[in-house]
Amino acid sequence: MSVAIENFVKAIYKNDKHDNNDTKPGNIAKKLGISNAAATDMAKKLATKDLLFYEKYQALQLTEKGTKMALNVVRKHRLWEAFLYKLFDMSLHEIHREAESLEHETSDFLADKISEYLGNPKFDPHGDPIPNALGEITTENTAIPLAYTQENKLYVIARLMSDDKEFFDFCAQNGLKYGNQILVSKQFAKNKMTQITINNNTILLNEDFTKIIYVDEVN
């Protein structure tokens, strides 16, 4: 399948999962940097290929086939990230950038080889789950955005949901890394900010960041 199509179903899949704002063509268009018209055209075309359900003015919905395709691409993306992160000295932003291209040119065969080499990991370096060869995500997702955590509680960083270089630079500088422990020291509800303590440093995070940093409770 073409790169454009793979990216389109991937964008729908991700939109469905996360943002949960409705997945209309314009929404996908924005993410992909194409015009609304192009997104509508593509949606119609993919409907004829049984990859999604399309009805005028309605939200797009992937079919089972479309979801499978999206998961297949996501699997390759996350495997590449895990692989590059392990083998080379590369930042989260760099591995994302490379994976974004490589994911479309990776055979299922090679993906399995990479997975096997890494010991079939369940998560990539951002903490995102890696679908298995059948397109299944077997790990339950308990992580929540920092925005919804409680004061004076310990958490572990579970996911860094972004592809922005500045965000990752910030994370790297402040020890915000998948698996690291943090203390939520204060929630500023009115201003939608969260204060955390990590490595004896106190950091104040605004909404942009508290919505994309996911954490798990420490028991």
Place this chain on the structure above:
Amino acid sequence: MSVAIENFVKAIYKNDKHDNNDTKPGNIAKKLGISNAAATDMAKKLATKDLLFYEKYQALQLTEKGTKMALNVVRKHRLWEAFLYKLFDMSLHEIHREAESLEHETSDFLADKISEYLGNPKFDPHGDPIPNALGEITTENTAIPLAYTQENKLYVIARLMSDDKEFFDFCAQNGLKYGNQILVSKQFAKNKMTQITINNNTILLNEDFTKIIYVDEVN
């Protein structure tokens, strides 16, 4: 640059180097599996981009810029082959197939990472030289096709110049591997066949194979 363009300059580069039959559009078209007309069109277009010299009915010639591009793609291809061969249990044919796709989606940055990881190797698993980051091939090429070797002389396999699965299967089965030693036991000049001995096995190779298996003399 697009995949089509990268493959086009790569095909010209390889044709120039090896076969040495003249590099006209039709010749390249055959290698790429496209029509002669498409190859002519592409040649004209690439001429305007300063990648090659084009004159009606004449052989195509890469400019310095075009050669650089070809060498850059070849570098990535061979680095991927070396990398996949080293890390995974994959055949020569499989690594070639994967490299053929990955080469176009690999940043210079990542190529350098791979090279560094491998200790900046000078040859890929087929024995083909890997251009450095500047597009230079620093190793001199002394290997000759088996067809031109002398009887009762020892040689080392230097290059397996093919992308055919059956050929690589045959090589793998018979110990014909980069670096392995063989004895040329007989040349059948009239029938253009070469008989070799390897691991105490005697194998008779026809012209198809003796032209693409390159060897170096053993001193």
Place this chain on the structure above:
DNA sequence: ATTAATTTTTAAGCTTACTTAAATATTTTT
């Protein structure tokens, strides 16, 4: 050195994945 065969080129047309601009429908605001 013609003729025949092969190649190359030109011309016209197709598909994919876009674009912009205008028309239409939906949402939001008042």
Place this chain on the structure above:
DNA sequence: AAAAATATTTAAGTAAGCTTAAAAATTAAT
């Protein structure tokens, strides 16, 4: 509930990278 704002769709058009078919040039054969 109407008007205003926003989003979606339609329509027309473009560029890349192909195709086939016919014309022109080159190469090979007699």
